[in-house]
Amino acid sequence: MYEAIFSKYAPTKDNLIYILHEIQDQHPQQYISEEAISAVSEYLSITHAHIYGVLTFYSMFSTKPRGKNIIRLCESPPCFLKGSEAILHSLRDILQIKVGETTPDGLFTLELTACLGVCGNAPVMMINEDVYGDLTEAKVTKIIADIKGRI
Numbered sequence: 001m002y003e004a005i006f007s008k009y010a011p012t013k014d015n016l017i018y019i020l021h022e023i024q025d026q027h028p029q030q031y032i033s034e035e036a037i038s039a040v041s042e043y044l045s046i047t048h049a050h051i052y053g054v055l056t057f058y059s060m061f062s063t064k065p066r067g068k069n070i071i072r073l074c075e076s077p078p079c080f081l082k083g084s085e086a087i088l089h090s091l092r093d094i095l096q097i098k099v100g101e102t103t104p105d106g107l108f109t110l111e112l113t114a115c116l117g118v119c120g121n122a123p124v125m126m127i128n129e130d131v132y133g134d135l136t137e138a139k140v141t142k143i144i145a146d147i148k149g150r151i
């Protein structure tokens with residue numbers, strides 16, 4: 001199942017992150033399953049514990065199934081000072097989920113992240129590959145409604 005990905009990378013530890021990225025990107029629920037961890041462990045001859053260490057260190061990886069749209073709200077100080085906490089409240093209210101959860105329809109997962117590198121537009125969030133800045137509660141409501149409208 002993962003052969004196509006493995007065939008692109010030599011079986012060395014240095015390739016671990018690249019392999020994990022590809023596995024996660026190709027999974028419809030955007031996560032790394034237990035089965036994938038076992039396959040990678042075997043291919044790279046490294047322990048499950050080592051792989052878990054990497055998966056928990058980098059916030060972009062998930063070991064739980066996630067929604068079609070992954071919302072990552074920046075929680076670093078510049079965004080916090082510009083009101084990211086209020087944006088988080090709005091997202092929780094609109095989606096009716098807490099951080100780390102996925103909506104029951106599988107459409108949205110809510111996560112927090114460190115600085116996204118666009119602090120000039122704080123507060124900022126990413127939804128999948130798209131960046132949204134200068135967020136207000138009204139703007140967030142519209143963004144989520146627009147995404148729902150497209151589905």
Ligand code: FES
Pocket residue numbers: 074075076077078079080114115116117118119122123124
């Ligand atoms: S602190 Fe939020 S984007 Fe930099």
